Amino acid sequence: MPIQASFPSQEPLGLNADLIRKYNQPAPRYTSYPTALKFKPIEDKASRSAMLADIEDAEGPLSLYVHVPYCRSLCWFCGCAKIISTNTALADKYLDYLEMEVRRYANLIRSGRKVVQLHFGGGSPNFLSPAQIGRLDNILRSSFEFDPSAEISVELDPRTLSKSQVLAFRKLGVNRASIGVQDINSKVQEAIHRIQPTETNIKTISWLREAGINSINVDLIYGLPHQTESSFNQTLDEVLGYDPNRLAVFSYAHVPWSKPAQKILERSPLPTADSKIDILIQTVQRLTGSGYAHVGMDHFAKIDDPMVKAQEAKTLQRNFQGYSLHADVEICAFGMSAISQSKNSFRQNQKDLDAYYKMLDEGDIPLEKGYLLTPDDQIRREVIMRLMCDLELDFQARGESNGVDFQNYFSSELDRLQVFEEDGLISFVEGGLEVTPLGRLLIRNVASRFDAYLGDAKQGFSKAI
Structure with a gap:
């Protein structure tokens, strides 16, 4: 039953x-x-051939992921694969190689398969200029056929976002955006090297809604320096006033042995484990009492949101971007460090940018690690x-x-x-x-x-x- x-x-x-x-x-x-800890280096032709055969044999709809690794400044809590630079011209070369990868990959895929989902992550996708965003659109649409109702989403850094970038992403087809807020307290922002005034958040949300991007997610992080139950409650007060469709509330994982920049956060007091638990309980109670369903780990959505509907219909999926609306899709991921997923395998691209470029120059798919499922x-x-x-x-x-x-x-x-x-x-x-x-x-x-x-x-x- x-x-x-x-x-x-x-x-x-x-x-x-x-x-x-x-x-x-x-x-x-x-x-x-x-988990990704089971992925192994792809060092022999037989393993590589088996992984690529998994692409060629697959059928059904596609979900694309594009990793844009560049950020203009380093947030000290960050654990993402990123490159810090203010030189946007670097992205032109990156797009040259991304185009090679997309075309090479698309040639392996059976015709007639439509894209039902596309996500831009990073890094900061709005590192790209409006012209570069338009070029990325051309790269993808020249190689893939998109379903007219495809969900197209982007992660945005409000601190460096312009209205022209919002309009460029909207022209590309973006209909959902996720903005990183993390915390509205200025003392916390100083401690994590991410100064982001309230006015910046409000302006970003206004631009998105004016452009017709009406599905908005806000990212928060608890467990950061100087956070208390009281201070995070103030963050929730403000963010609920933004009226987002979804919220992702992540627990900060302090792993300075693998992410050295996180060592800087130890200059300021980090919440105790008990304090983090109190903040989490408060957050769940506030959000579920404010019209949001607790979808699952870290994620909340308004009770009429498509994410909740997908959960009720049992079509929700979980992948490397978190919760997703489409089950039973093949994930084709492009760019440095990106991870693809299909029925029989996981395939991760080179995490080093020079190695990523080198494999593409050699005419190959830039895989570094993978796993064939039993x-x-x-x-x-x-x-x-x-x-x-x-x-x-x-x-x-x-x-x-x-x-x-x-x-x-x-x-x-x-x-x-x-x-x-x-x-x-x-x-x-x-x-x-x-x-x-x-x-x-x-x-x-x-x-x-x-x-x-x-x-x-x-x-x-x-x-x-």
């Missing part, structure tokens, strides 16, 4: 700080399964992704879609989920399980029970909160 989930704007949350502390352990974010990987990938997206599991449906007896196949995993039911993270129901409001905060912990590779080796992953 199918499980029926509901996503009310406000519900009894039952957010127990002690339980959150108990489960505040390292776990993957499951933007992929297996049959067990594919089963677990679907189960983990449906759990992360649907916040429930229908055992019969998942078993039938994978040709297994679900409860026998995952008998040990289901046994290890019992403690989550005892602690109120999930509820076992007839034919499946449902994730509780508390479990939504700790969904990566629940999903990790189905991870065959995790075990006790949790190095490299951030804590759940």
Whole structure:
């Protein structure tokens, strides 16, 4: 019997700080399964051929991702693959090579496959000038056929955005934008090297709406220096006044051993683990009490938003860009460090820009790492992704879609989920399980029970909160 989930704007949350502390352990974010830590260097022709064959054999709709690595200044908290520069002419060379990659990749894809989704990430896509944005549009549309109703989204840095750039992205077809705000407190902004006045945010949102880009997401980060429950509540007050369609509220992961610039943040006091939990609980209560549904890890959307509708229809997807509206699409990713995903493989481009250019000069697809999924990987990938997206599991449906007896196949995993039911993270129901409001905060912990590779080796992953 199918499980029926509901996503009310406000519900009894039952957010127990002690339980959150108990489960505040390292776990993957499951933007992929297996995680990127399992990716291996592609060093032999056989592996490369198998990965490229996966592109040639695939059918169905496409989701494109374009990575624009450039930023004009360094935010000290950032963990993205980026290049800091104020020289916009660098992007001309980057677009030259991106065009090579797009054309080479498109030649491998069967004709008739339409693009239903396109996302520009970075870095800062608005590092590009209006003319460069127009050129990028031509590069993509000359190689791919777009569905007229395709979702086209872009990440924007309000500090360096111009109205002409907004209009150029709108001409390209952008209908959804995500803007990085992080925190409105000036003391916090100084500590993270990101000065961004309120007026800048308001102007950006005004330009977007005037241009007809009406679906707006705001990114916030909790756990930054000087943040307190009170100060972050003021940030929420202001951001709710912007009336965004969605909010992504991320936990800051302090990993200075891999991101050296983060060491600078230690000059200022970072919130304690308990303080971060208090900020998170407050945030969930504020947003779910203000007309937003808690879609899942980090993400909130107005209850009439297409993201919530996709979750109800069980077509929501999770990938390296977070939650996405389209399930069962092949992700074709372009640019330095970009990760493509299809039925049988993950493929990551060179993370070093010179190496990316060199492989394209040699006439190749610029792959550095990849992973070919086993049959067990594919089963677990679907189960983990449906759990992360649907916040429930229908055992019969998942078993039938994978040709297994679900409860026998995952008998040990289901046994290890019992403690989550005892602690109120999930509820076992007839034919499946449902994730509780508390479990939504700790969904990566629940999903990790189905991870065959995790075990006790949790190095490299951030804590759940």
